[in-house]
Amino acid sequence: MKIKLGIAPIAWSNDDMPELGGDTPIEKCLEEASQAGFTGIELGGKFPRNPGITNFLINKFKLKMPGGWYGSNLRKRSVLDEWSAMQDHLNLLKMVDGDIFIFADVSGSIQGEAKKPLSLRPKLELSEWKEYCNKINEISNRLADIGIPMSYHEHMGTIIQTEDDVNKFMENTNENTFLLYDTGHLLFAQADYKSILKKYIKRINHIHCKDIRKDILANSIQNDLSFRKSFLEGVFTVPGDGCIDYQPLFDILYENKYQKWLIIEAEQDPKKANPFKYAKIGYKYLEKTINYAGYEI
Numbered sequence: 001m002k003i004k005l006g007i008a009p010i011a012w013s014n015d016d017m018p019e020l021g022g023d024t025p026i027e028k029c030l031e032e033a034s035q036a037g038f039t040g041i042e043l044g045g046k047f048p049r050n051p052g053i054t055n056f057l058i059n060k061f062k063l064k065m066p067g068g069w070y071g072s073n074l075r076k077r078s079v080l081d082e083w084s085a086m087q088d089h090l091n092l093l094k095m096v097d098g099d100i101f102i103f104a105d106v107s108g109s110i111q112g113e114a115k116k117p118l119s120l121r122p123k124l125e126l127s128e129w130k131e132y133c134n135k136i137n138e139i140s141n142r143l144a145d146i147g148i149p150m151s152y153h154e155h156m157g158t159i160i161q162t163e164d165d166v167n168k169f170m171e172n173t174n175e176n177t178f179l180l181y182d183t184g185h186l187l188f189a190q191a192d193y194k195s196i197l198k199k200y201i202k203r204i205n206h207i208h209c210k211d212i213r214k215d216i217l218a219n220s221i222q223n224d225l226s227f228r229k230s231f232l233e234g235v236f237t238v239p240g241d242g243c244i245d246y247q248p249l250f251d252i253l254y255e256n257k258y259q260k261w262l263i264i265e266a267e268q269d270p271k272k273a274n275p276f277k278y279a280k281i282g283y284k285y286l287e288k289t290i291n292y293a294g295y296e297i
Helices: 028-038 052-059 079-095 126-146 163-171 183-188 193-202 214-224 227-232 248-257 277-291
Strands: 004-007 069-072 101-105 150-153 177-182 203-211 261-264
Touching: 004 277, 028 052, 028 079, 028 277, 052 079, 052 261, 069 079, 079 101, 101 126, 101 248, 126 150, 126 177, 150 203, 177 193, 183 193, 183 203, 183 214, 193 203, 193 248, 203 248, 214 227, 248 277, 261 277
Parallel strands: 004 261, 069 101, 101 150, 150 177, 177 203, 203 261
Antiparallel strands: none
């Protein structure tokens, strides 16, 4: 049974902080991702929004593009307004033969706030959950009709962050709404990420393999740091360089015949963590671990 390995360009260039790798050409990112062994790369801010040019670039380096981050404001918008705002992103995904629509809600998000502690992140009021999830269901149904399914990204600093958030979200959304399972964000949120994988494996259609440096995470939680300060201090890293044991997770994936993408996504300061070096570390670890689980690449 085969599985697909990809990487996110955020290790080379951070979309939220242009000073981190902003001068790195997208061609360098694509070349090094390919040389490290990956066959896929997610959409990032450096890619031209011209579908033809983006298609040319990924084909040049023999890469596929499974999807890419879309920051929504669905908590504040109507379904029609959000759907309209999604069209440019959706059209690009269609042109590059994307697999999934990575959907996150950044309404009131503090992920980009340098000094705002994560304890001040936005939360849905109890009275909001039903309406919000109904809107998600409408968007998910529309995406399913097109053939590019929803992959909702639980994320630090947003309205869907904790294990309780994930459970409420999954319980109140329909079968067309899938979860993007991100190991690093779930551990950061102090969630039982293994239990979540087991519970929702049939509704997980995309996986971010983001590892955590345990000592930096402990400091971030203890001192209630901002998300930005935490990642600048190095809380995230690639699999094989942090504290997460991926073997039992990949065993669960294999048992459930998961054959979609595993994407390394680890935002770090490229001046401190050479992107090519860490891409190779991550690939080597994933290759070894998924092979042990029974997968082929």
